[in-house]
Amino acid sequence: MKIYQYSILFSVLSVCLVPTEGRADPLSAHVMEQIIIKGRQTDLLGQASSASEGVVGNAEISDRPLLRTGEVLEFIPGMVVTQHSGSGKANQYFLRGFNLDHGTDFSTFIDGMPVNMRSHGHGQGYTDLSFIMPELISQIDYQKGAYHADSGDFSAAGSARFSLQNRTTNEISIGLGQDNYQRLLAKGSAKQGQGDLLLAGEMQQYDGPWTDINENVEKLNLLARYSQPLASGQLSVTLMAYDNSWQAADQIPGRVVSSGELDRLGSLDTTVGGESRRYSLSTNWYSDAWQLSAYIIESDMDLWSNFTYFLEDPINGDQFEQVDKRWIYGGQLSHHWHQRLGQFEVEHNLGVQLRYDDISEVGLYNTRARQRLNTVRSDEVQQGSVGLFSQSDIQLSADWTAHLGLRYDYVDVSVDSALTTANSGGASDAIWSLKAGLSYQISANWHAYINAGQGFHSNDARGVTTAADPLTLEPVDPVDLLVRSEGAELGLRFFDYTAFNASVALWYLQMDSELLYVGDAGNNEPSRASRRFGVELAAYYWLGNNWSLDAELAVTRSRFTEPEADEGNYIDGSLPFVASMGLIYKADSAWQTSLRLRHFGKRTLDSFNEQRSASTTVLNAGYQYNWQQWTFGLELLNLLDSNDNDIDYFYASRLPGEPAEGVEDRHSHPIEPRTVRAKVTYRF
Incomplete structure (x- = not known):
């Protein structure tokens, strides 16, 4: 790490890392109560509107070993988080049979700020969670399905809302591990005037286990947050900064591994990787009746990839650069109130959401060793939206x-193409979404649910205005700006208040157009209509006061419903089976330990289901010991040293000496081998 980064981190934290005495919450009785969820909130009887929603607290997050920040989404039952490239790139997400690519059809927010990127250079809905420090998460509220009116674009499969802490423990943590893993975290809060100032910083280095490259990850995260009571409510202002650079080990073809030409941890192009930055300023104010949030985000990304090697350009190779540079402005205002209509008690939530993306450049360039050779496409995009919602x-x-x-959504886009005026233009679209449900309290322990809802996702603005292929200039048909989804769910939840609780959901979802990830292009593209249905089970069991066991299962059937010539009806990359299990020992004594098993089944890699990936299983373990103000932790990631793959694709690529049309092959990115990481934390 650079010396100036250390200086920034410790000079900022020195302002507030001072021990403070506990104090009562100064908010009046009229302010909405803010409940801090320490572990998973499992008793949602009478509170949830579906069986497939929940709340995860910070204590549970701290109990689970994480290889990457994005894996915090695996607290959502049935969610799988993998990676097919470098550590600085957004993760690959799977849920309800979707290969969500980097976030398509699953929306994510942090304190009201959207994380999904519209019309992004690498993929629609791009969701990079690397700017979040897991230790500062207060809780995660998740919902699966499009049954809540406050969820709009990218929410067909579900949504997750991260809340950050207003106050935190004062501590410094140092993590060290194999492959030059180094992480320094410092965080703390102190009383400042009538409120609290929270400061935190994280620095991370990592080379990775790869044989031909060092990842050279250099990540810096900074956060400053001030919160205080204001006008019978609670105000917070948050500044976040994230900077990262890395080299990537992309997926490689199986033929070079089976022949012995390349190690399974090797790389064919050692110059791919990326740089990413995100800076934001946001504010939130809430009371028992009103909630207001506003944000400004600056985001830049440069990403170099090479998935087909010499298929398109046998001289310079197929490396390309994807660029995305934007400012995002937006906010939300909502009003919450109760009233009595005749004999019925009614709770309302009415709101408006605004967002404007000012994208100065979203571009694609052919490159060689990160040097630009020519421009494939470069555009400026302005995309604005208004969402109105009512939930009762x-x-x-x-x-x-x-x-x-x-819910009512209106989206307007304008594209200015630097190369082809035929691809410049504007478009707009609007969509109504209706959501409804019934919940029935069968008994003190049982609750049943039925839900149905409409949702949507937006397509890349460039696809909406494109009239000519940017390479061949041949005419192409534009895609729809907004795409409808419809889903339904039957659910049952049980909670016995002593040792066991469980939920089960039988669900259905259809989409007018599937956003399909294309492995050789490194992007997602609109495809045919699709239909999915499945069943999910989540169960949590407490074996006495110290031991807890949880199990989560998801089975899904995914198919295209719209025929296409020379294509089958299987959805490429869809995931039919997911299972995870965890065992945690946490006593009143000084130590605790945990085991976490994750398994996801064979995935179809082509529309005929002739090519399927192998299944993937990984086991992680963690151990923690507390002594006075110190905590000593040990994490064993991929404990059994599995050589399964994080991701598999099937497409054509070409190496030197191979036919001009290339060779169709399975391309994979392996799970990282067993690695050991130790952490020491000092609290004061």
């Missing part, structure tokens, strides 16, 4: 509650 929960009787939501 109606208490029909002591046992029955109805849920009704209505």
